Amino acid sequence: MAISPTYPGVYVQEIDSGVRTVAGVPTSIAAMVGRTRKGPVNAPTACFNFGEFGRRFGGLWSDSTVSYVVDDFFGNGGGQCEIVRLFRPNGGSDGIAKLEQGPLKLQAANPGSWGNAIKVAVSHPSETDLEGAKAVAAKYGLDVNDLFDLTIIDDGTGAREVVRNLSMKEASGERRFDRVLAASGLVTFTPDGNGKPQFANARPAKTADGAPVAAEDGDDGQALDEATYLGDQDLKTGIHALRNADIFNLLCIPPDDRGGTLLKSVCEAAVQLCAEERAFFIVDPPADWDQNPAEAAATAKAAQLDPAKQVLSLTYADYAGLYFPRIVKRDRLRGGQMDVFPPCGAVAGVIARTDTERGVFKAPAGLAATLSNIDGLTVKMTDDENGLLNPIGVNCLRSFPNIGRVVWGARTLKGSDQLSDDYKYVSVRRLALFIEESLFRGTQWVVFEGNDEPLWAQVRLSVGTFMQRLFKQGAFQGTSPRDAYFVKCDSETTTQDDINRGIVNIVVGFAPLQPAEFVIISIQQIRNAS
Numbered sequence: 313m314a315i316s317p318t319y320p321g322v323y324v325q326e327i328d329s330g331v332r333t334v335a336g337v338p339t340s341i342a343a344m345v346g347r348t349r350k351g352p353v354n355a356p357t358a359c360f361n362f363g364e365f366g367r368r369f370g371g372l373w374s375d376s377t378v379s380y381v382v383d384d385f386f387g388n389g390g391g392q393c394e395i396v397r398l399f400r401p402n403g404g405s406d407g408i409a410k411l412e413q414g415p416l417k418l419q420a421a422n423p424g425s426w427g428n429a430i431k432v433a434v435s436h437p438s439e440t441d442l443e444g445a446k447a448v449a450a451k452y453g454l455d456v457n458d459l460f461d462l463t464i465i466d467d468g469t470g471a472r473e474v475v476r477n478l479s480m481k482e483a484s485g486e487r488r489f490d491r492v493l494a495a496s497g498l499v500t501f502t503p504d505g506n507g508k509p510q511f512a513n514a515r516p517a518k519t520a521d522g523a524p525v526a527a528e529d530g531d532d533g534q535a536l537d538e539a540t541y542l543g544d545q546d547l548k549t550g551i552h553a554l555r556n557a558d559i560f561n562l563l564c565i566p567p568d569d570r571g572g573t574l575l576k577s578v579c580e581a582a583v584q585l586c587a588e589e590r591a592f593f594i595v596d597p598p599a600d601w602d603q604n605p606a607e608a609a610a611t612a613k614a615a616q617l618d619p620a621k622q623v624l625s626l627t628y629a630d631y632a633g634l635y636f637p638r639i640v641k642r643d644r645l646r647g648g649q650m651d652v653f654p655p656c657g658a659v660a661g662v663i664a665r666t667d668t669e670r671g672v673f674k675a676p677a678g679l680a681a682t683l684s685n686i687d688g689l690t691v692k693m694t695d696d697e698n699g700l701l702n703p704i705g706v707n708c709l710r711s712f713p714n715i716g717r718v719v720w721g722a723r724t725l726k727g728s729d730q731l732s733d734d735y736k737y738v739s740v741r742r743l744a745l746f747i748e749e750s751l752f753r754g755t756q757w758v759v760f761e762g763n764d765e766p767l768w769a770q771v772r773l774s775v776g777t778f779m780q781r782l783f784k785q786g787a788f789q790g791t792s793p794r795d796a797y798f799v800k801c802d803s804e805t806t807t808q809d810d811i812n813r814g815i816v817n818i819v820v821g822f823a824p825l826q827p828a829e830f831v832i833i834s835i836q837q838i839r840n841a842s
Contacts, residue, residue, distance in 0.1 A: 331773060331774060331777070332755075332757050333774065334754030335753075336750050336778070337559060337749045338559060339561050339667045339672040340390070340391065340561055340663060340668070340672075341392050341393065342560065342661075342664065343356065343394045343396065343554050343560040344385070344393050344657070345396045345398065345551055345564070346376060346377060346397075346398060346536070346566055347398060348369040349369065349370025349379075349426055349532070350368075350424045351395065353397050353399045354548070355556070357395050357396075359393055359395055360391065365379075365382050365393075367469075374643075374645050374646070375532065377566040377567060377568065380653050381656055381657030382395070383657070384660075385657040385660050387661060387685030388657075388660075389664055390660060394560050396551070396553045399424075400534050400540045401534075402531055402533055402534050408422070409425075409430060409528060411430070411525050412525070413517065413519060413525045414514075415480060415510070415512035415516055416434065417510050418501060419499065419502045420498070420530055421498055421499055421500055423531075423533060424531070425530050425531055425532050426468055426530065427527050427530035429469075430464065430527040431464075431526050432462060432463070432465075432525050433524035435460065435518055436515070437459050438456050438459065439518075444477075445459050448477045452479075452484060452485045454487070459478065459487070460477075460478055460515040460516060460518075461476045462474070462475045462489075462493075463524070464496065464498045465524065473497070475493065475496070478492055478493075479515070480514070481512075481513060490509035535568050535569065538575050538578060541578045542577070542581055551565065551578070551585055560591050561742075561745070562592055562593075562660045562663060563585070563591050563592070564660055565578065566654040570651065570652065571652065572599055573598040573599045579623060583628045583629070587631045590748055590752075591631070592631060592632070592738070592741065592742055592745065593631055594635065594659050594660055595623055595634040595635070596638070597623075597635070597636040598623065599638075601615065602636075608636075608637060608691040609693060609698075609700045612636055612700075612701055612706060613704060616704050616705070616706060630726040630735035632725045633723065633725065634706050635707045635708075635709060636706050637691040638654060638689070639654075639709070639717075640652055640689060641685065641686045641687045641688075655683075658684075658685065659676075659709075661684075662676055662719050663676040666681060671785055672739070672787075673739055673786070676722060676739070677718075679718060681719040682716055683709065683717040683718060683719065688711070698721075703728065705728045707721025707722065708720045722738045740826070743824055750778065751775060751820065763811050763815075765802070767816065768802050772802075779793075779796075779822065782797075782822075788823050789824065789825055789826075795823065797820070797821060798819075798821045799819070800819040801816065805818070805819050
């Protein structure tokens with residue numbers, strides 16, 4: 313603020329530099345959608361390793377293709393993913409295990425047969441810690457005989473929770489059982505017909521030692537259908553649950569059946585969601601493409617050229633990349649037998665690893681883009697077969713001697729040579745998404761500022777500094793910043809009419825790096841005429 317001098321002397325004030333830093337957003341947070349053994353439904357939940365996924369969602373499960381996809385993601389260098397569990401109930405059942413001990417009615421925290429392993433024991437603190445119970449009762453205006461303790465055991469994992477001094481009276485303050493159990497990861501209250509807790513004036517009877525009450529009637533639901541995947545955008549269920557996530561960059565939705573194909577309607581909805589959320593959809597190949605390995609490439613090409621059989625329409629195809637063929641690996645849950653799995657998780661892990669090692673502007677393909685945690689591919693393609701698919705935007709997974717399995721393609725589904733699209737390559741599309749999201753978040757401070765040259769100068773400085781940082785990292789073409797990018801925000805981009813309408817226009821251009829797909833070596837003899 314301005315200084316108002318009142319006496320002769322020297323005054324010191326600090327002045328804001330006017331520089332607003334634009335920070336780069338994460339680039340490799342993968343969202344995984346599908347069935348899991350346990351965990352919250354329709355709620356994106358962050359996991360940073362497979363062990364955490366096991367604790368929250370039950371780990372590998374034969375009926376869950378997404379659990380194997382998560383395993384592949386972390387096994388190939390992925391660091392963070394958002395899990396969205398979908399659940400389709402069986403008939404009239406909600407799939408949630410329930411138990412009763414007198415007036416106390418509880419249920420598992422979320423659906424699944426895992427809840428049948430939950431047991432609950434009730435004890436009375438007045439018989440074990442009378443003085444402590446009296447102190448709690450006095451604090452909350454309760455009688456000591458209103459209080460009970462709860463021990464919750466999950467026999468499946470060995471998890472154990474002990475909750476003390478609960479009350480079933482509605483006017484119990486902080487010790488009301490439903491409020492305390494909100495922090496439990498194992499159980500919650502069973503609601504009445506209006507979705508509210510079922511209160512009582514008496515506490516539940518003490519359970520006999522060694523005979524806790526067991527939950528029952530939990531089930532794993534049934535196979536996911538189109539409606540479960542698509543969910544409701546307004547309620548944010550199904551794939552739209554990802555709208556509750558702060559940010560995700562890669563999307564994987566494997567088919568519910570490991571040998572099946574994701575419905576085209578789900579793919580279309582998923583890629584549209586990616587376009588809106590500035591993310592990239594990794595598409596698994598249809599299951600029937602590799603049924604005949606000898607003709608797999610020709611089958612895939614014919615399908616992609618037929619609009620009725622295409623995996624995706626072209627509307628948002630630059631927000632998606634298709635990877636073929638599927639991967640083969642040992643199933644630890646089936647005695648190490650070889651089985652076929654969708655490749656999206658492994659590819660997402662490779663992309664995340666490439667982002668960390670080289671940057672989002674590096675094409676996630678090549679000899680360094682090796683696939684780990686797998687034992688083979690369903691189709692071993694030749695160069696000629698690869699040549700059928702690359703020009704139509706299908707990225708191939710290849711196997712090379714002494715190198716192993718690698719990602720050998722970096723095109724979006726708008727990467728067909730015929731289309732000549734600006735976003736032909738995965739790295740170009742993802743770099744643009746990174747810049748867009750970073751600038752979207754990094755220029756929020758501009759809103760409601762005075763719309764004139766001082767503001768425009770600050771915008772040019774902050775955005776230009778961000779672009780210069782990317783230039784120094786090697787994200788753009790050109791030997792100088794002038795060749796690599798530009799940032800415009802002045803009276804040319806924002807006219808007086810724009811100012812009157814409260815609009816400031818910022819124009820950012822960049823020259824992306826195009827990956828070297830084809831290396832042509834010309835050899836010529838040198839003949840000495842003398």
